Amino acid sequence: GEDVEQSLFLSVREGDSSVINCTYTDSSSTYLYWYKQEPGAGLQLLTYIFSNMDMKQDQRLTVLLNKKDKHLSLRIADTQTGDSAIYFCAERGTGRRALTFGSGTRLQVQP
Amino acid sequence: EPEVTQTPSHQVTQMGQEVILRCVPISNHLYFYWYRQILGQKVEFLVSFYNNEISEKSEIFDDQFSVERPDGSNFTLKIRSTKLEDSAMYFCASRDRVNSYEQYFGPGTRLTVT
Numbered sequence: 001g002e003d004v005e006q007s008l009f010l011s012v013r014e015g016d017s018s019v020i021n022c023t024y025t026d027s028s029s030t031y032l033y034w035y036k037q038e039p040g041a042g043l044q045l046l047t048y049i050f051s052n053m054d055m056k057q058d059q060r061l062t063v064l065l066n067k068k069d070k071h072l073s074l075r076i077a078d079t080q081t082g083d084s085a086i087y088f089c090a091e092r093g094t095g096r097r098a099l100t101f102g103s104g105t106r107l108q109v110q111p
Numbered sequence: 112e113p114e115v116t117q118t119p120s121h122q123v124t125q126m127g128q129e130v131i132l133r134c135v136p137i138s139n140h141l142y143f144y145w146y147r148q149i150l151g152q153k154v155e156f157l158v159s160f161y162n163n164e165i166s167e168k169s170e171i172f173d174d175q176f177s178v179e180r181p182d183g184s185n186f187t188l189k190i191r192s193t194k195l196e197d198s199a200m201y202f203c204a205s206r207d208r209v210n211s212y213e214q215y216f217g218p219g220t221r222l223t224v225t
Contacts, residue, residue, distance in 0.1 A: 033214075042202060099154075
């Protein structure tokens with residue numbers, strides 16, 4: 001079945017860029033997402049990319065998609081302490097309604 | 112900004128009891144979902160619901176689970192006879208027809224089965 005993998009932890013200093021990586025196995029993935037989860041809160045949709053795109057930029061967020069390698073990344077520019085959270089990668093395949101999630105990457109931003 | 116809401120935020124129940132988790136999706140949304148996250152594990156899809164019927168379900172969603180949209184605003188998940196392994200955070204999500212790629216999640220209900 002489909003699988004999505006992420007590294008578990010990333011620590012950066014405030015002001016640096018953060019890059020969170022994700023790999024997936026479903027070659028029919030049509031939409032790929034990044035969600036953010038702060039402590040005690042739900043999953044907040046940050047951004048998404050269609051599989052026919054290579055890159056999407058949205059303010060401080062840049063999503064890169066390498067469809068050949070099935071690799072997705074989220075770059076956060078000028079990382080702030082408020083960006084500390086768990087970031088989930090998710091994909092949705094053709095004809096499916098469900099999202100398949102990765103385990104989440106905990107981003108820790110040090111002042 | 113409209114959001115998905117869920118009640119209660121935390122539910123404690125004894126094994127074998129029935130629980131109903133409640134969700135109020137965003138008002139103009141037509142597609143509804145339940146996901147769960149067992150502590151330390153991935154968020155897993157349970158079921159999707161559209162036009163008053165289940166449109167997709169996972170292997171986890173067995174006969175112990177059911178969903179209902181009892182009125183125009185609520186969307187519920189019922190677990191008939193809870194097991195210890197049902198302890199998890201349960202997330203409701205919804206999306207509309209126009210922005211069909213955007214699923215919005217609620218804050219979750221933490222279910223603890225003792």
